[in-house]
């Protein structure tokens with residue numbers, strides 16, 4: 001059962017989430033040489049990234065990865081890599097190592113070879129210690145989308161890879177996404193959501209696992225104790 005943390009506003013949510021994630025990274029670094037944080041993209045995480053990049057920790061031993069990426073060049077306006085570079089890998093966090101899903105030299109043409117793109121992402125994959133999920137108003141999380149043909153594979157416990165190629169029918173761009181099994185293997189899992197519309201979806205998703213709301217598989221997983229940060 002997730003722990004629901006409601007804050008007064010977006011700034012407070014971003015700050016509290018950044019403090020919690022930074023502490024998880026410090027705790028992990030006490031036990032390991034490196035700590036890996038996977039973050040989501042989309043429109044929501046900018047304030048969190050800006051709060052996190054000022055946290056005092058040994059960033060040189062931190063690796064930043066993505067939960068999911070759009071299969072577009074990293075210079076594209078919709079690239080999650082671009083968002084992370086612009087807002088997270090700044091200030092103190094500029095010392096962190098970025099683990100890319102899409103190669104910087106990849107263009108629209110070479111990205112048509114999706115097997116090559118997936119292979120690149122898998123070569124750079126490190127199992128995260130901490131993960132921050134987002135959720136779309138359609139209930140998708142990472143790039144596991146409700147009506148995508150790869151949905152069953154994405155939630156299969158025995159899917160042979162940690163990352164999967166998905167083709168959403170309700171959103172632009174092909175995607176590369178962590179699978180549910182890879183999400184479930186992460187010790188610290190957060191979900192950050194804002195607004196009444198997403199809260200209503202979250203409440204529906206809490207009721208039972210359902211393809212209608214892919215986030216429901218994380219929220220109702222016996223392997224995950226997610227902390228959910230919410231502001232209206």
Ligand SMILES: O=C1O[C@H](COP(=O)(O)O)[C@@H](O)[C@H](O)[C@H]1O
Nearest residue numbers: 040041042043044134135136142
């Ligand atoms: O496409 C994506 O959407 C979700 C949610 O994004 P938001 O813009 O509604 O915050 C995001 O978590 C995911 O990483 C992203 O690729």
